[in-house]
Amino acid sequence: xxxxxxxxxxxxxxxxxxxxxxxxxxxxxxxxxxxxxxxxxxxxxxxxxxxxxxxxxxxxxxxxxxxxxxxxxxxxxxxxxxxxxxxxxxxxxxxxxxxxxxxxxxxxxxxxxxxxxxxxxxxxxxxxxxxxxxxxxxxxxxxxxxxxxxxxxxxxxxxxxxxxxxxxxxxx
Numbered sequence: 001x002x003x004x005x006x007x008x009x010x011x012x013x014x015x016x017x018x019x020x021x022x023x024x025x026x027x028x029x030x031x032x033x034x035x036x037x038x039x040x041x042x043x044x045x046x047x048x049x050x051x052x053x054x055x056x057x058x059x060x061x062x063x064x065x066x067x068x069x070x071x072x073x074x075x076x077x078x079x080x081x082x083x084x085x086x087x088x089x090x091x092x093x094x095x096x097x098x099x100x101x102x103x104x105x106x107x108x109x110x111x112x113x114x115x116x117x118x119x120x121x122x123x124x125x126x127x128x129x130x131x132x133x134x135x136x137x138x139x140x141x142x143x144x145x146x147x148x149x150x151x152x153x154x155x156x157x158x159x160x161x162x163x164x165x166x167x168x169x170x171x172x
Contacts (some may be wrong), residue, residue, distance in 0.1 A: 074146055074168045076118070082146055082166050083122055090136045095128030095159070103163075105139045121151065129157040137162060 074082055077103075089096045103121040113152075126133055133155060140148045147167040154161045 044090075051118075058082050073165070076168050079120055079166065079168055082148070082168070083120075086122065086124070086140055086148065086164060088141055090124070090126060090133070093128075093132035093136050095126050095132045095136060098125040098159070100124050105163045117167055117169060119165050122164045122166060124164065125159070126162060130155055130160075133160055133162070140164065 074119070087100065090097050101123045103123050105118075133153075137150050137153060137155065141150060149165045149167075150162060151165045152161075152163040
């Protein structure tokens with residue numbers, strides 16, 4: 001039995017297809033490409049939109065100055081006081097801060113003059129009830145005048161761990 005070369009069988013396959021079938025295949029491929037494009041484009045478009053909003057906000061801040069006149073960005077030398085404030089917030093609701101560790105702070109990526117915003121990562125080991133921990137974390141994020149954000153919170157039966165991101169101003 002003699003076998004035909006593979007190119008000949010592909011040619012015969014396309015030759016046996018009707019123009020209507022070929023159009024259906026092309027339309028199907030184009031629809032798949034369009035769906036894939038829209039699926040992949042949406043997250044990127046949403047991120048681009050949020051970046052444009054953030055850019056507009058910071059340009060407005062540069063033009064007008066600080067948007068909230070009551071907000072004072074703490075300096076690096078006030079960081080221990082801010083950490084102590086966090087500890088007292090937990091103590092007020094009966095949650096003990098067993099240990100705390102400053103994991104990162106003041107790492108300048110580039111040398112330059114002027115004030116810059118930086119942050120410290122503070123890891124807190126907590127001992128207490130979940131409702132107290134959750135209310136303390138929410139209270140820290142809502143505090144006026146300082147910027148503290150909960151980066152991670154892992155709760156267990158006896159308490160939990162929380163990583164706080166505390167922003168402060170560095171500069172000369």
